[in-house]
Amino acid sequence: MRFLQKVGVFILLLAWAIACSQEENGADAIFYNGQIYTVDANFTVAEAIVVEDETIIFVGATYDAMKFADSNTKQVDLQGKTVVPGLTDSHCHFLGIGKRAYYLNLDGSISLQDFLDRIRTEVEQKTDDDWIIGRGWIEEDWPEKKFPSSYDLDKISQTHPMLLTRADGHAIVANSKAIQLAGITHTTPDPAGGRIERDVKTGKATGIFIDNAIDLIRSIAPSDTTPDMVRKFALEAQKVSFQYGLTQLHDMGIEWPRVEILKEMYESGELKIRLQCYISDIGDNPDTLFKNGAEVGLYKNRLNIRGIKCYMDGALGSRGAALLKPYSDTGGSGLILTKENELYPLIREATEKGIQVATHAIGDRGNRLALDLYEKALQEIPADLRVNADPRHRIEHAQIVAPEDIPRFQALGIIPSMQPSHAIGDLHWAVRRLGKDRMLRGYAWRTLVDSGCILPGGSDAPVEEGNPMIEFYAATVRKDTTGFSTEDWHRDLRLSRKEALQMFTSWAAYSVFEENVRGNIEKGKLADFTVLEKDLMTCPEEELFKVGVEMTVVGGEIVYHK
Known part of the structure; x- marks a missing residue:
């Protein structure tokens, strides 16, 4: 009898332990009752996301998601709002964004x-x-x-x-x-x-x-690179980015001393935004990166340092973009900012050592020269001799490209990284710089995508505002925010809404080797997503650039809530 009592007690304790274990194994958070565009291969629409340890462990129906809940699970009612993968700005200047406030x-x-x-x-x-x-x-x-x-x-x-x-x-x-x-x-x-x-x-x-x-x-102006100022700029830039629904930024042209300060801020928990840092090509910055090698997945995938930002030419507005033929309004053909004998050795070494190169090129001559240098490096260093067989080098802006050079991007595996808002600003005056005949070469998103390219989308903030909703509008509507356009704007070169969403999510992830880590709302991916006040896929085009952000989530944590 006493034996049976002991067995009964043991069974009760075992059942209690199992129940406690099940309760303790509940997910960290469930976001439910949403219109969730997963941007997976089938562009699936779901209702709920379950998060555990900063990672998505389930995507699907609300009913099924609730099976992951226990008393400790945070439950967030999305109230039917639109959810997209965490938005990325694939070309900006992080500290410059913060600097605007000062x-x-x-x-x-x-x-x-x-x-x-x-x-x-x-x-x-x-x-x-x-x-x-x-x-x-x-x-x-x-x-x-x-x-x-x-x-x-x-x-x-x-x-x-x-x-x-x-x-x-x-x-x-x-x-x-x-x-x-x-x-x-x-x-x-x-x-x-x-x-x-x-x-x-x-x-x-x-x-x-x-x-x-x-x-x-x-060089003679007061320095704004003191550690204290860098911290202020970084915190302001993070705040602004989260308000815009951005979860990752590709920071173009940062110097090593500032990277070290950012590392300290990640260590202390001050920074939570994800950064892909492209080191400036000035001075010994590239040599330091070549010596250290790429640094990937730091601070729970918050910081990656694997690229170099270079310059081929200047900008169209200031007539520094290098053109194949002279400017239509003043003559002159622009500027080459970095000599070939200085730039090529850097590209070659980067290609060999697994460092991604992002080269600024705006004019058609600048883009051709950049493609030529990439092609030369890829030919001289076969895939089996590279740390990364596919280095995924990038051309930043790719604004004016000769028709015969368009196919070279896809053939060489070069990624054109583009900023749609440049078009709706520049197209008011670009025809004066280029003349009507060259306008078809400008901001040719449709042509590049149709040729087989993926286009990561950015803003170039602080050059532009940095709001991804303006970028989405520009990419899909190709009018300015008053609704104005002319035949010279070639609206047939705009993208679909699905393609534009990919620019700031899955295509952005691919451009930095993260297609298996983020860019979609899928099981196993990082729990980064952006909650919007309106549905980007269905709202009237004139409202797109006004769509507000309800919530920004990084690693399952709500880092901004309106």
Whole structure:
């Protein structure tokens, strides 16, 4: 009898232990009652996502998802909202996004006078000799359609040095005080890959410095690279990114000392956003990366360092993009910023050592030269001698590409990384730079996709706003946000909504070797997703760029909630 009692107690304890074990094995979180676009191979639509240890363990119906719940499981009712894989900006400048909050913002200035009024207001808040530093002006948005000058700035102040960067980052205007401090005279030569704009009569600098000439002024301006400032910029950039629904950024052109500061911020838990860092090609940055090798999956896949950002040419707006034929409005064919004998050895070594190269190329000549260098490296180093048989080198922007060069991207495995909002901004004036005949070469998303390319989508923030909803709108509608377009905009080159969503999810993941890690809402992938207020697949096109973000989730954690 006593034996049977002991057996009974044992069975009860065993049942209790099993029940407790089952309860403890519940999932971390369940997100249910949503319209979930998984962006898997079949573009499946689901209702619920189950998360365990920052990873998706189930995608499907709400009823089935609830089987993973216990008393400790966090349950989030999505209330029928649209959910997409965590959005990625495949080309931006992380610290630059944060920097916008700390310097004079000239974005949206509608005339030269508006531009000058903003500067005047900033000067009034400064003490004598303080630098005035800002960014965001675009002269093509002004009635004057011409660059500002040191003469214009000197009317406001001749005691405050000024450095004001064009929105594209490829030109600045400086006042006479800054030019004087830099020691620039009419005899100062143009640096390689740069141009000092000069008065045609006097030879005196007008205040405009293009591409590599910018450093003549920037090198004497106050440094904003102190550890404290880098941390402030990073936290601000993360906050803005999460508000836009972004879960990962491809950061183009960061230097090693700043990467080390970001690592400290990941260690402390301050940074949660996922970053793909492309190291600047300046100085010994590439050599450090070649020596260290790629660093992948750091801080639970929050940080990857496996690429180098290079420059082939300048920008179209400042007439630095390298063209096969001269510009239609002023003559000249643009600038080559990095000589072939300097760039090719870097591309070759990267190809051999498993380092991805992302080369800025905007003009058709710039794109052709970049393709030529990639092709040469791939031919000289066979796949069996590469750390990565498929290096997935990228061309950043690929804005103007000759028709005969389009097939080369797919044939060589080169990824065109493109920013749709550039088109709806540039197309207002690009016809003046290029002429009608070359407009078909511009922002040719449809042509590239039809040729077999995948297109990771970005914003180039802070050049553009950085809102992926604007990018989605631009890619699918190819009109500006007022609904304006002309025949020169070639709207037939736009993408479908499914393709545009892939640009910022699965295609973005592939472009950084993460197609097996993220980019879709699938079992086994990282639990990154973005919850939207409206359905991107069905809402009217004129509402797309206004779609708000309800929630941003990274690794199953809600990092932003409206």
